[in-house]
Amino acid sequence: MWNKIVTWWNSTMRDRPYAPGRQIDRYLITKVLGTGSYGIAYLAKDLTDGSDVVLKQVKPSLRLSPKGEAMQAYEQKVLSTLSHPQIPRWLHSFTYRKDSFLVMTFIDGPTLEEALFDQMITVDEYSAARLMKKIAEIVAHLHEHRLIHRDVRIPNVIWHNDEPYLIDFGLARFLGDSPTYSAEALSDYHSEKQLKREVAPSSDLFALGHFFLFLLYSSYTPDENASEQSWEQELSLSPAIHAMIRRLLQLDPPYHTVKQFLCDLEDYLRESNHSNIRPWSQ
Numbered sequence: 001m002w003n004k005i006v007t008w009w010n011s012t013m014r015d016r017p018y019a020p021g022r023q024i025d026r027y028l029i030t031k032v033l034g035t036g037s038y039g040i041a042y043l044a045k046d047l048t049d050g051s052d053v054v055l056k057q058v059k060p061s062l063r064l065s066p067k068g069e070a071m072q073a074y075e076q077k078v079l080s081t082l083s084h085p086q087i088p089r090w091l092h093s094f095t096y097r098k099d100s101f102l103v104m105t106f107i108d109g110p111t112l113e114e115a116l117f118d119q120m121i122t123v124d125e126y127s128a129a130r131l132m133k134k135i136a137e138i139v140a141h142l143h144e145h146r147l148i149h150r151d152v153r154i155p156n157v158i159w160h161n162d163e164p165y166l167i168d169f170g171l172a173r174f175l176g177d178s179p180t181y182s183a184e185a186l187s188d189y190h191s192e193k194q195l196k197r198e199v200a201p202s203s204d205l206f207a208l209g210h211f212f213l214f215l216l217y218s219s220y221t222p223d224e225n226a227s228e229q230s231w232e233q234e235l236s237l238s239p240a241i242h243a244m245i246r247r248l249l250q251l252d253p254p255y256h257t258v259k260q261f262l263c264d265l266e267d268y269l270r271e272s273n274h275s276n277i278r279p280w281s282q
């Protein structure tokens with residue numbers, strides 16, 4: 001019972017976001033973007049230059065836990081290490097009335113999850129491969145900096161100016177760093193989660209396999225009367241794409257690097273010789 005009361009108190013009172021219209025330091029909150037595992041994200045205006053930025057606040061209930069400030073400090077370290085046009089830039093960090101904030105550039109646009117599920121955008125195989133190439137190139141850039149994202153999923157890619165942007169570096173780790181902050185070990189997780197959370201290129205490659213499937217399923221129409229089958233039975237894929245996904249999902253000898261996957265994607269795109277180069281259709 002006590003635990004339930006603490007959870008209720010934390011979610012309704014302690015972790016209640018600041019309301020739009022509130023000024024924090026030199027930032028005016030315009031919207032609450034969402035509450036994640038360790039923080040609350042806001043869209044805000046920097047009053048010094050009028051630019052839109054994202055503020056991430058450590059949840060007050062996590063202030064003194066290993067999940068709070070340490071996770072934010074790590075995200076700051078990650079973002080400030082990177083300099084890529086399709087990744088948010090770290091701008092500033094500060095403390096306001098005991099709350100820790102991290103400020104980063106705002107990427108304006110729908111996430112791929114919103115585009116596929118809310119806007120019902122569909123992607124054919126060729127367009128999905130083109131999009132995967134752009135996303136894999138960002139992931140390859142991270143790996144060149146010894147960084148594993150560990151959360152490459154459609155809600156973490158924003159579509160802006162006809163390009164994908166990768167966000168949410170809350171789970172990212174440099175090679176050699178511990179996969180968790182707390183005492184729990186990776187081996188406590190079930191096997192698929194272990195694969196996704198390993199601090200190794202294989203975890204991002206595995207995630208890219210699921211990412212690819214999400215894109216390809218956007219143009220799949222289920223047969224209401226048929227029972228659910230595996231992706232290999234439901235999707236009609238070209239042999240090249242089918243083989244790439246099997247390797248990403250580790251069903252066949254896996255790729256060791258994102259570059260190997262990129263080579264296969266480039267071969268496929270060259271050989272497909274497609275004239276319709278719209279990224280997707282509605």
Ligand SMILES: Nc1ncnc2c1ncn2[C@@H]1O[C@H](COP(=O)(O)OP(=O)(O)OP(=O)(O)O)[C@@H](O)[C@H]1O
Binds near residue numbers: 035088170
């Ligand atoms: N730089 C950014 N530009 C635009 N939107 C962003 C940016 N960073 C985060 N968001 C949006 O803010 C919301 C909250 O993001 P955040 O990264 O805090 O957490 P999350 O993905 O909900 O959870 P978690 O941190 O547990 O993965 C998401 O909807 C995300 O799309």
